Amino acid sequence: KAGVTQTPRYLIKTRGQQVTLSCSPISGHRSVSWYQQTPGQGLQFLFEYFSETQRNKGNFPGRFSGRQFSNSRSEMNVSTLELGDSALYLCASSFIAGGHQETQYFGPGTRLLVL
């Protein structure tokens, strides 16, 4: 079974631009979560989607948004990029049982550099 895939793997943007990252979950997984990893803040939860609905959101500004499609693929968007948005963005998918997440499996990440 194929793992979680994320595209693109690397991105370079300039301040003020916007960016869209994509995540395809493991087949059969309907929950997709996004995390930001930086050397200073570590791994932080951004949001989680299930059945095209955002169920949980972390403490990030409104510039960070996401969505999920009917095939469970997800995208996240960051508008008006700031230097501090430079990070590794990780997507994780999980199976849902009884309405709750099972174990989360991660993709390789998208490394974003904002200049």
Add this chain to the structure above:
Amino acid sequence: GDSVTQMEGPVTLSEEAFLTINCTYTATGYPSLFWYVQYPGEGLQLLLKATKADDKGSNKGFEATYRKETTSFHLEKGSVQVSDSAVYFCALSARGNEKLTFGTGTRLTIIP
């Protein structure tokens, strides 16, 4: 809120040494506990997990036991290899709160 505290690194060991990376947690209820590993330039890989008290997770020679009385989930391996060099993250997931809360990570380097 939920939190995970793990042993600060970096940790440097010789090949075949015994490894312990400490992890303690704070959470309401009965969270599931995980160890993830991150190799350079890669995402996170699930190493092992435990979903209830006294469960022992194990994989690739690594073990961790869910200790509710001490709110701990320490990672151990009896004989480390150079290929175990990576960053290790302890994490918890509280039921009904669909996210992982991570520790700060411990960088492990194994010297031949």
